Amino acid sequence: MNERPSQRKALLSSKKRAKPIVSCLACQVIIMKLSSIFEKKEKIFDAWSVKYDEMLAAKKAPISFESYDEVLLAVLEQARVKEGMKVLDIGTGTGNLAALFLSAKCVVWGMDFSTEMIAIAKKKLHTLRTVQANIAENKWPKELNQRFDRIVSSYVLHDFPLDMKRQLIERLVRDYLSENGLIIIADISYPTEIDRSKAQTYWGCLWNTDEYYWAADETNSACQSMGLECIYHQVSSCAGVYVIG
Helix, strand or coil: CCCCHHHHHHHHHCCCCCCCCCCCHHHHHHHHHHHHHHHHHHHHHHHHHHHHHHHHHCCCCCHHHCCHHHHHHHHHHHHCCCCCCEEEEECCCCCHHHHHHHHCCCEEEEEECCHHHHHHHHHHCCCCEEEECCCCCCCCCHHHCCCEEEEEEECCHHHCCHHHHHHHHHHHHHHCEEEEEEEEEEEEEECCHHHHHHHHHHHHHHCCCCCCCEEHHHHHHHHHHCCCCEEEEECCCCEEEEEEC
């Protein structure tokens, strides 16, 4: 992937304090809503953790998890890792994505807000370095105050509207990504805003209006505005992988 050197290096060399993920007034309203949602989701995911892997294995997950294994494998493939690389898995859950990078002999940190999810991940993956934290918070634990060769995530960031996704990506590049690093994100996503709108119409009342599903065209524009290149791969009918760097 070719870098856009001037703007990306400006992000990497910035010595400013980490900007809050939320800055505008409209987003402040959203974060208040999200805070309430995250409190509920933490309890939901803690309860869900016991049957999470079992549900995925039995193909009983929601339709948005269609081709789940293929999506995670696509993240590993697009990451193009080498042995010994440092990887941060944001929203690691029970460690399914982290396991792929550990099998590729990477050093992996798994970050999640669910106590029970992290406990299961630690039990499954003894070499996974776990950190309990909420990605929406402005200050992350000191264990993460370092640069990572790859920052990855799967089925997490659809809780954030586009502006907050953009600010999070900017923060990751500025404060946590190595100079030649990549961010690889898998999530519920569609090639264009039109495709997403069509999907919403198709699913009707089953569409969760409290979540902000990705559209590759608007994400690409957001990344370009930061001097970052974004390449998108549609993997299933409702999920894809972004490679940002």
